[in-house]
Amino acid sequence: MNITLRPEIEAIGEEIIENRRHLHQHPELGLQEHNTAKFISEKLNELGLGISTGVGQTGVVALLKGGDGPCIGLRADMDGLPIQETGDVPYKSINDGVMHACGHDGHMAMLLGAAKVICGMRDQLKGTVKFIFQPAEEGRGGARFMIEDGVLGDPDVDEIYGIHLWNYQEFGTVGVQSGPVLAAADEFTITVKGKGGHGAVPHQTVDAVVVSGHLITALQTIVSRNTNPLESGVVTIGQIEGGYNFNIIADKVVLKGTARAYSEANRQMIKQRLRETCDGIGASFAAEIVLDYVDAYPPTVNSAVQSDKVSAAAGRVVGCGVQPPYMTMGGEDMAYYLQKVPGCFFFVGSAPMDREPMSVPHHCSHFDIEEQALLVGSSVWVQLVDDLLLN
Ligand SMILES: [Zn+2]
Ligand SMILES: [Zn+2]
Structure with missing residues (x-):
């Protein structure tokens, strides 16, 4: 030194x-x-x-x-x-x-x-x-x-x-x-809206917990499959909240997370893929998924x-x-x-x-x-x- x-x-x-x-x-x-x-x-x-x-x-x-x-x-x-x-x-x-x-x-x-x-x-x-x-x-x-x-x-x-x-x-x-x-350090909240019901009668419900499981898995591909491997990005779900009890199918799950990127282009890509993934998973499971994305620091x-x-x-x-x-x-x-x-x-x-x-x-x-x-x-x-x- x-x-x-x-x-x-x-x-x-x-x-x-x-x-x-x-x-x-x-x-x-x-x-x-x-x-x-x-x-x-x-x-x-x-x-x-x-x-x-x-x-x-x-x-x-x-x-x-x-x-x-x-x-x-x-x-x-x-x-x-x-x-x-x-x-x-x-x-x-x-x-x-x-x-x-x-x-x-x-x-x-x-x-x-x-x-x-x-x-x-x-x-x-x-x-x-x-x-x-x-x-x-x-x-x-x-x-x-x-x-x-x-x-x-x-x-x-x-x-x-x-x-x-x-x-x-x-x-x-x-x-x-x-x-x-x-990095850009954005925040988002995703609300998965399904249809609740009895834990033993799933066919009459839209299970917001199952939909959330698919959604969380699908979101992992934004970094692993959509981001150029030579660039960096993060999509983290840091909080998940929903459901009532072991025998009740949840009608709603709320997820909170953060998205990070070093470039404006990558940031916009992550935001767009978040929206598309929410819409696509929602359509697949007949759930309504609402994404609230907040642009924080660039x-x-x-x-x-x-x-x-x-x-x-x-x-x-x-x-x-x-x-x-x-x-x-x-x-x-x-x-x-x-x-x-x-x-x-x-x-x-x-x-x-x-x-x-x-x-x-x-x-x-x-x-x-x-x-x-x-x-x-x-x-x-x-x-x-x-x-x-x-x-
Ligand atoms: Zn600090
Ligand atoms: Zn500081």
């Missing part, structure tokens, strides 16, 4: 870690990040930055104006998760049932640290930096609210970047890749040029630790910005060095990070702005 932190970041390393611990101790759920927003606003105010609050409900945006060059957006998300923290750390959450179990506390701390250092470059900046603190990444799609509130305009953001701390990667690595890095797709810029900046910090990211089919609302503005969402390896690899996955109740990774992330932020706006 060969890490070269930016010296200005190293100098405020303790402060960055302190800020992360404060935020970790005081997590708030999506769109309720009032104290979080207040904390961030105060820190940014101290830097003399012009700030807007209440953007996308609880978001905070700060603008650092330099020359007439491009406007670069740097984004951190702010929300915690509805999880009771079980880990044994001195900075354990004091908000019952709420926890920063995804690393968003670290995302904010890294961007605050970088903002402080970048403010020191103010006089030499050839362009503008927009610091974007966004609420409600975990499911509510806070990015959309911020975009509706004009976060990408006045001045127009030319390029946008985002970091996720990533416990699936070793400390000292930065995962960067052009193209899709996270795929997170990085631009080639901006990914190269991140690779170069990250290379200055972690050397050959720049690598393709550990891929999952999770979703991220960073995707909404990347649909409008070219940019790159990248991953800073944060697996704690003193624990078993993969022993503290994201969204688990004892989630924790390697705090030195905060200095790596902050250094990459500063290096990126240095590369883009100073030279």
